[in-house]
Amino acid sequence: ATGGWxxxxxxxxxxxxxxxxxxxxxxxxxxxxxxxxRRWMMRSYALTFAAVTLRLWLPLFTGAFGMDFIPAYQxxxxxxxxxxxxxxxxxxxxxxxxxxxG
Numbered sequence: 001a002t003g004g005w006x007x008x009x010x011x012x013x014x015x016x017x018x019x020x021x022x023x024x025x026x027x028x029x030x031x032x033x034x035x036x037x038r039r040w041m042m043r044s045y046a047l048t049f050a051a052v053t054l055r056l057w058l059p060l061f062t063g064a065f066g067m068d069f070i071p072a073y074q075x076x077x078x079x080x081x082x083x084x085x086x087x088x089x090x091x092x093x094x095x096x097x098x099x100x101x102g
Contacts, residue, residue: 003073010077017085018047039092046088050081 001008025040057079061072 001077003070003077006074007077010074010081014047014050014077014081017081018044021047039096042088042092043085046084047081049084053084054080 001011021040021044025037025044028034028037028040054076057076058072061067061076062069065072
């Protein structure tokens with residue numbers, strides 16, 4: 001991978017996490033557990049969206065921050081999916097425990 005072992009590890013873990021979340025979601029829907037399926041698909045989507053966030057971060061790091069491509073790519077190999085997954089987890093928890101108003 002471009003960016004050496006740091007980027008390679010980031011993208012390898014992304015690929016494994018995406019496969020595991022998607023496979024788990026598929027297994028949950030096979031047993032008609034729609035709630036668990038929904039949660040796992042939210043995780044899978046958050047990881048799939050890494051392709052978009054990578055393309056958003058890269059010009060920001062190389063253009064606006066003026067970083068060289070390789071160090072920027074090493075950071076973005078992780079930044080493109082870890083925050084997505086954290087936001088996905090936050091959304092899952094938020095939707096599972098809605099705030100009561102009134």
